[in-house]
Amino acid sequence: xxxxxxxRVVTKLLVGCIILFAFYVQFHGDFSPGGGFQAGVIMAVxxxxxxxxxxxxxxxxxxxxxxxxxxxxxxxxIYAGTGVVSxxxxxxxxxxxAFAPHHxxxxxHYGILAVEFGVGVTVTGVMVAIYYAFAARPARLSDEEW
Amino acid sequence: xxxVTALAIVxxxxxxxxxxLSGVFSLLSALxxxxxxxxDVAFTEAAVGAGISTVLVLGTLALTSRVEKPASHSPLLxxxxxxxxxxxxxxxxxxxxxxxxxxxxxxxxxxxxxxxxTPEEIDVPNVVTAILASYRGYDTMGETAVVFxxxxxxxxxxxxxxxxxxxxxxxxxxxxxxxxxxxxxxxxY
Amino acid sequence: xxxxxxxxFVVGHANYWLFSVLMxxxxxxxxxxxxxxxxxxxxxxxxxSVFMLYISMGRVDGGxxxxxxxxxxxxxxxxxxxxxxxxxxxxxxxxGIATTALGLSLIIRIREEFGTIEEDDILVAERxxxxxxxxxHGEAMGGRT
Numbered sequence: 343x344x345x346x347x348x349x350r351v352v353t354k355l356l357v358g359c360i361i362l363f364a365f366y367v368q369f370h371g372d373f374s375p376g377g378g379f380q381a382g383v384i385m386a387v388x389x390x391x392x393x394x395x396x397x398x399x400x401x402x403x404x405x406x407x408x409x410x411x412x413x414x415x416x417x418x419x420i421y422a423g424t425g426v427v428s429x430x431x432x433x434x435x436x437x438x439x440a441f442a443p444h445h446x447x448x449x450x451h452y453g454i455l456a457v458e459f460g461v462g463v464t465v466t467g468v469m470v471a472i473y474y475a476f477a478a479r480p481a482r483l484s485d486e487e488w
Numbered sequence: 489x490x491x492v493t494a495l496a497i498v499x500x501x502x503x504x505x506x507x508x509l510s511g512v513f514s515l516l517s518a519l520x521x522x523x524x525x526x527x528d529v530a531f532t533e534a535a536v537g538a539g540i541s542t543v544l545v546l547g548t549l550a551l552t553s554r555v556e557k558p559a560s561h562s563p564l565l566x567x568x569x570x571x572x573x574x575x576x577x578x579x580x581x582x583x584x585x586x587x588x589x590x591x592x593x594x595x596x597x598x599x600x601x602x603x604x605x606t607p608e609e610i611d612v613p614n615v616v617t618a619i620l621a622s623y624r625g626y627d628t629m630g631e632t633a634v635v636f637x638x639x640x641x642x643x644x645x646x647x648x649x650x651x652x653x654x655x656x657x658x659x660x661x662x663x664x665x666x667x668x669x670x671x672x673x674x675x676x677y
Numbered sequence: 678x679x680x681x682x683x684x685x686f687v688v689g690h691a692n693y694w695l696f697s698v699l700m701x702x703x704x705x706x707x708x709x710x711x712x713x714x715x716x717x718x719x720x721x722x723x724x725x726s727v728f729m730l731y732i733s734m735g736r737v738d739g740g741x742x743x744x745x746x747x748x749x750x751x752x753x754x755x756x757x758x759x760x761x762x763x764x765x766x767x768x769x770x771x772x773g774i775a776t777t778a779l780g781l782s783l784i785i786r787i788r789e790e791f792g793t794i795e796e797d798d799i800l801v802a803e804r805x806x807x808x809x810x811x812x813x814h815g816e817a818m819g820g821r822t
Contacts, residue, residue, distance in 0.1 A: 372612040373747055375527040377620060379771045383535045390543060411643070418636045421629050436625040447611035454612065454621040457628070464632050465771060468639030469540055472778045475646035476547035479785065491695070494702040494722055503714055510718045517725050525742045525758040526732045532770045533728070541721065541774055548714055548781045552788045556712040557795050566709035574701040578694055586689025588738035590756070595737065599759040603743065613745040615760040616767065624764060631768040638775035645782045 346395075353395040360388035368462050372451065378458035382465025390473045398477045410471045417464025424456045490516050501556045503549050511542040528616045692733045699726035711796040713784045717777060724773050728766045735759035 368381035393401035425436040433440035438453025493513045500506050514537025521530035585592035602619055610618045620628055703726060706719025735758055743760035745751055788794050791802050 372614055372617050374614065374744065375531050375616075375742075377528070377614075377617050377767075379767060380528075380532050380535055383532070383540060383771070383774075387535065387539050390540070394543075414636060414639050418629075418632055421632055425625075425629070436629070438622060447609065450610040450618075450622055451612065454610075454617060457621045457625065458617070461628065461632050464636055464639075468635050468775060471639050472544065472642050472775075472782075473547075475642055475782065476544065476551070476785075479551050479646070491698060491702070494699055497718060497722065498702060498706055498710075503712070506715060506718055510721060513722060514725065517729060520729060521732055524729075524732050524736045525740055526735070526763045526766070527742045527744070529728070529732060529763050529766050529770070532767050533725075536770050536774045537721075537725070541777060544774075544778055544781055545714065545718065548784055551785050552714065552794045556710070556715055557797075559709065559711060560797055561709070561711075563709050566705055569708060570701045570705045573704065574697055577697040577700070581690055581693035581697065584690065584693055586685065587692045587733060588736050588740075589689070590737050592734065594734045594762070595759055599735075599761050602760060603757055607745065607749055607751060611749065613747055613749060615743040615745070615757070616763045619760055619764045620767065627764075628768060631772055634772050635775045638772075638779045641779045642782045645779075645786055 349395055353391060357388050357392050360384060360391070364388065368458065369455070371458055372454060378461030379465055381458075382462040383469060385462070385466045386469030386473070389470050393473065393477060398474070402474070405470065407471070407474055410467050410474065413463050413467030414471055415467075417460045417462070417467060420460030420463060421457055424453060424460065428453070490520070501558070503554055503556055504546075506556075507542055507545040507549060510545065511538045514538045514541065528614075693730065696726045696730045696733070699729070713787065713794045713796065714781075717780050717784070720780075721773070721777060724769075728769065731762040731766050735762035 364381045364385040367376035367384060368378065371377035371381070389401055389405055392404070424438075428437050428440035429435050431440040436453070436457075438450045439446040440449060441452040442449035490513065493509055493516060497506055497509050497513070500509070514533055518530040518534040518537065521527075521533055589595075602623060603615060606612065606615050606618045610622055612618045700723055703719045703721075703723030706722065707716050710716060710719065737756055737758050740756040740758040743757040743763065784794055787799065791799050793799060793802070
């Protein structure tokens with residue numbers, strides 16, 4: 343899509359906004375609709391849009407595949423790790439009261455943030471990894487055939 | 489609207505149009521979710537269904553083919569199966585509570601409990617997040633693990649095989665990786 | 678049953694019937710169409726109609742979205758919809774797209790092996806392969822085929 347000037351300029355403007363919105367959805371998820379799943383998908387959409395317009399090589403320079411693959415596993419580790427930490431603090435698995443023993447609802451806030459962050463990281467990683475896997479294949483149809 | 493879109497998906501043979509219509513279908517269902525007060529779900533459906541899923545289907549089309557072949561079988565048997573199943577389903581709904589009734593079984597057990605306890609115990613305005621991450625944290629961990637497994641499955645199926653096959657024409661390598669992919673798929677369901 | 682009761686029953690159940698119709702449309706695409714991509718799209722339609730069925734069960738008349746005011750001063754007169762189906766479906770959507778992606782990648786691999794994504798052609802190709810295998814095996818075992 344080298345010749346689509348408008349697409350390229352608009353994409354440059356949009357990608358930043360999309361990523362900002364993804365962070366908003368991620369960390370404001372306790373107060374408004376949103377959370378890790380949606381934020382992960384939106385974050386992935388930002389990179390996919392960049393990849394579609396500027397090409398796979400450009401986006402992989404920003405967000406290399408090995409980082410993506412690590413993120414896929416890291417999110418699940420963060421989630422399960424939250425549970426293990428609360429276990430070691432003497433509470434049940436995934437009992438967020440552990441993080442602020444004198445103020446259980448604050449503990450819940452911290453726990454929910456950590457867990458949602460884990461979900462967001464995994465979902466971003468998986469979606470971008472799937473896109474990379476699909477886009478790395480040589481296409482059978484040329485652009486004109488569409 | 490939804491039904492019209494669905495029927496158009498059945499009729500059309502141009503897969504590009506089918507991909508676009510499935511995006512439209514997702515967007516319309518997101519509107520329906522908003523109308524039924526499920527804003528979180530609508531948000532997800534709009535982002536996933538109309539965004540990522542369309543991109544993935546288009547990516548698949550670019551790697552395969554664009555036009556569907558005309559069906560070779562008669563559609564009578566599938567139609568019969570579908571009508572019988574539909575009739576059974578509709579017969580099943582006759583016992584369901586009315587749409588929007590507040591004393592339905594789904595409303596009377598845990599749901600009011602969650603709504604009552606969330607302000608006291610978790611103090612988070614969005615009840616959906618509270619249940620998702622705290623009361624049903626185990627569930628969500630399982631779902632995350634499923635997403636993880638599916639991602640690994642896609643990576644195993646799609647990456648590296650082509651390069652290896654060009655290196656040497658040995659088929660064993662390929663079959664090995666395929667078997668791994670199949671295992672991952674088994675794990676998902 | 679009086680006329681108004683029948684009317685109420687029909688209106689109260691029309692949503693379930695709509696979702697049944699959508700579900701059956703999806704099932705028809707999966708069963709009757711040979712193209713694998715179309716089957717996946719049909720499966721997605723089926724899935725979405727199940728989601729709608731769940732969400733419609735969580736709806737309460739006069740209710741609103743289950744999000745409290747930010748200052749947490751909850752008016753007891755406000756009715757909130759059932760948040761539990763929302764949670765279940767929210768995660769199910771994301772899992773659904775992940776498994777859909779897995780299905781699509783399987784389709785791409787099938788296309789690379791068989792050169793087609795039509796079910797009938799794949800069956801034909803598999804039969805030919807099986808026949809060749811049989812023949813090779815038979816010759817190796819002493820020529821009896």
